[in-house]
Amino acid sequence: MKQSAYPYYPGCTLKASAKEYDISARLVCAQMGIKLEELDDWVCCGAASAHGIDRLLSIALPARELVTAQKFKAPLVTACALCFSRFKFAAYELRNEAMRNLIKYIIGEGEIQQNSDGVIHLIQLLDNNKDDIRVKKLLNGLRVACYYGCLLVRPKEVTNFDDEEEPQIMDKLIKLVEAETVDWKFKTECCGGSHMLTRPDIVIKLSHRLLYQAKQAGADCLAVACPVCHYNLDSNQKKIEANYKDNIGLPVFYFTQLVGLAMELSPKQLLLNKHFVNPMPLLQRKGLI
Amino acid sequence: MARVGVFVCHCGTNIAGVVNIPEVLEAAEKMPMVVSATDNKYSCSEPGQASIREAIIENNLNRVIVAACSPRMHEITFRRALASAGLNPYLLEMANIREQCSWVHSDNKEIATNKAIEIIKMAVAKVIRHEPLYPRQVGITKRALVIGGGITGIQTALDIANAGYGVVLVEREPSIGGRMAQLDKTFPTLDCSACILTPKMVDLSQHPKIKLMTYAEVKKVTGFIGNFEVEILHKAKKVDHLKCIGCGICWQKCPEKVPSEFDLGLGKRTAIYIPFAQAVPPKPVIDLSHCRYTKYLTWVATGQEGKKPPECRICEKLCPTAAIAWDQEEQLFTEKFGTIVVATGYQTYDYSHYKEYGSRDFADVITGLQLERLMSASGPTGGEVTRLSDGSHPKTVAFVCCVGSRDQQRGRPYCSKVCCMYTAKQAIMLKEHDPEVQCYIFYIDVRAGGKDFEEFYLRAIDEAGVIYIKGRPSKIYQDGKKLIVLGEDTLMGRPVEIPVDLVVLATGMEPSAGADELARNLNISYDTYNFMVEAHPKLRPVETHTDGIFVAGACVGPRDIPECVAQGSAAAAKVAALFSQDTLTTEPLIAVVNQARCIGCLLCVTICPFKAVDYQTTQDGRLIAATNESLCKGCGLCIAACRPKAIDLRGFTNQQILDEVAGLWL
DSSP states (O other), X not given: OOOEEEEEEOOSGGGTTTHHHHHHHHHHHHHTTEEEEEOTTOOOOOTTTHHHHOHHHHHHHHHHHHHHHTTSSSOEEEOSHXXXXXXXXXXXXXXXXXXXXXXXXXXXXXXXXXXXXXXXXXXXXXXXXXXXXXXXXXXXXXXXXXXXXXXXXXXXXXXXXXXXXXXOHHHHHHHHTTOEEOOOSOTTOOOOGGGGGTOHHHHHHHHHHXXXXXXXXXXXXXXXXXXXXHIIIIITHHHHHHHHTOOOOOOEEEHHHHHHHXXXXXXXXXXXXXXXSOOHHHHHHTTOO | OOOEEEEEEOTTTTTTTTSOHHHHHHHHHTSTTEEEEEEESOTTSHHHHHHHHHHHHHHTOSEEEEEESOHHHHHHHHHHHHHHTTSOGGGEEEEEOIIIIITTOTTOHHHHHHHHHHHHHHHHHHHTTOOOOOOEEEEOOOEEEEEOOSHHXXXXXXXXXXXXXXXXXXOSSSSSOTGGGGOSEETTTTEEHHHHHHHHHHHHHHOTTEEEEOSEEEEEEEEETTEEEEEEEEOOOSBOTTTOOOOOHHHHHOOOXXXXXXXXXXXXXXXXXXXXXXXXXXXXXXXTTTOHHHHHHHHHHTTSOSSOOOOOOHHHHHOTTOOBOTTOOOEEEEEEESEEEEOOOEEEOOGGGOGGGTTTOOTTEEEHHHHHHHHSTTSTTTTOOOOTTTOOOOSEEEEEEEETSSBGGGTBOSOXXXXXXXXXXXXXXXXXXXXXXXXXXXXSOOOOOSTTHHHHHHHHHHTTOOEEEESOOOEEEEETTEEEEEEEETTTTEEEEEEESEEEEEEOEEEOTTXXXXXXXXXXXXXXXXXXXXXXXXXXXXXXXXXXXXEOGGGTSOOOHHHHHHHHHHHHHHHHHXXXXXXXXXXXXXXXXXXXXXXXOOXXXXXXXXXXXXXXXXXXXXXXXXXXXTTOOOOOHHHHHOTTOOEEETTBOHHHHHHHHHHXXX
């Protein structure tokens, strides 16, 4: 099997509440012969707050990591959608020479190369190397609603990820492991994001709509690529059900966990037991474990 | 021997306030061949012109220089002055010492005076080589071609014909009528659209001066103003319209039902069809892509593979006048015209790019034009507005303005102008159809500029109780039987979520398909959206940069019906004015080819933006370029491109330009 290495920026949530995303990502990549090399001494990307407080700071923080990643010949891989968005925004802003000089002055180290393709999301990494995904167990019968969230696709001129309304890249991966993907209109609608801390009423409403619509579309579970989406849809699901007196019961997977299952990694390895909505009954029912 | 007169104009203080006139006169008198140099306070005034006339006669002048303003300003004025003194008007040269001298050097009088002298020096060197030129007269074919049979084309054709000139109207659909025929009512008067349109359609079909060619397309255009040759393709109707009496038995009995284009897929038509009941001509064509007999013939011709289709031919068996003509093929005819009016109109924006609005996935999301068909008494539902999903009557309706308009992300930044008013009209009409209906209109701005438009908009709010919400919806989705419209009320600053039974997208206007190809054929300009470009948006709204070709109506930009009618009449007035002359005078300042020098590279043919350079073979068999005097605008591009310097522009010959430069050093 070929071996390749990519610089990897896990971000803060993947070290804590979304640990299962980090672990499953590394396992899946290892199976594909891809080594994710975590950046040395990485700092916060500034997501959720820096860009609302100080524009320069919000560019300088990711720019510092972009400089660190430059020594690799491969693009920087991020798994969290918020980190991805911040890195893409920084790369977009750094196309401007005056901004490059200013940021270089702020971070005070290294030359900043002008390369807006220097950052990719984990989905893109898997998609680019999909021939290396060795499927050992097909996930037949599982009906998955792929939920991309807002930050991967928007704004298109910055992230250049996929269609803003009807993205397909995650659907293609899930279809590759022979699970079924449902056609639904809420792939990129807002889950409420970090407003869970300040306006939980809004987040509960928006997340309920997503879960309800996924269920209406006939999904048994959701696949996500963002730790904040996962938090709102999974750990809040009980609260949402109570609030709307609605029985939803949809497990929420990271897409890496589903790909990992198809690689015959065990649920324990993939930390499926970390989810609030227990996915095991569904997987047992479908005969997948 | 040239006898040059120089007339220096003060232009009040415009020139005299900066340029030292006596010094200029003194210098001018000493220039070669100059017989007299005089000044005038205002040369263009009647006394000023009279003094030029007198000087010409008194000094026996045969070349004149007026040192004054730009030739764009008064060249024609002074040419007339020369003509009235018995001199060929093209023996004039303007020396521009105002725009190019006094106005731009007002801070330095000395430099300005020297420059004025040098400009006059150059003019003297050039004017000496002026030759008398004579305009040419060309005949006119007094027959107009109107392309497009919507309300604009109909109005244009009727007005030209009523002025007494022949008209051919070409329409690519089987019937004239265009978009207006599809509308139910018109704003702001709520006139029945068909009731005011169909009499005009009938007038047109019965007018002795108008020849109607439906199911036909313009393929190729050559020639020039007064003398166009146009190739018109007559598509195969497969019905002999001379024999057909329009009884209707064929389209009633034809067994093949297909979605009707006229009803925008909401209703059905047959394979042999007229698009709508009041169609003109009221005679059918056979749609070969759906006709069963045609499918049978294809099956026979391709080796009889697969299941044998029915032979059908029911229309042929039932036709009382034996008008079905299977042997009729498409035909190309060439006709001559003096002018061409383009009135190809618009189509509505295809909203499938709007994925957030469902991209046509929801049966109960329709377009404004589809709602017109549903509201029309002659429409597919007989005027009942029902949902396509379950046939129920909608009680709540949301309208979304600016779909495919004012949206830079979709490449449609322009306003389509009519949507604000037609959504208000449709909301009012829905309330009249059913008083229980509640309408919501999502808008960006309500643009009600027009006679009685604002009052009409207020009527929608006051009488029909329409709720206007300022903001473009972010998403439309299906929830059970309802459609949920998500958006923001930007005035209240809060999100809105409205469940409705029906959503109407006010899709914007774009030029009809193929407008760009037609414009290229006609050699007229079109913009990035394929709208035709007028010669001047304010002062020459129906003319184009190609003489003899006019544009009118929604093919130029979004327009409502009154504007289209006004433009149609305006284009007709231009045509009639042209046809009131027996010959056309053409400008003699054009490019001429020196046959002996031309090497036949024909670079000029490809470079000419007016298609005015063609080629011909000389008696000794050489290929050479030849300019068309009627098409040439004298732009000079071919002259710059000509390698052996075989082309010269009359009045601006290569020699004259060199002399001008040399004249500076005299």
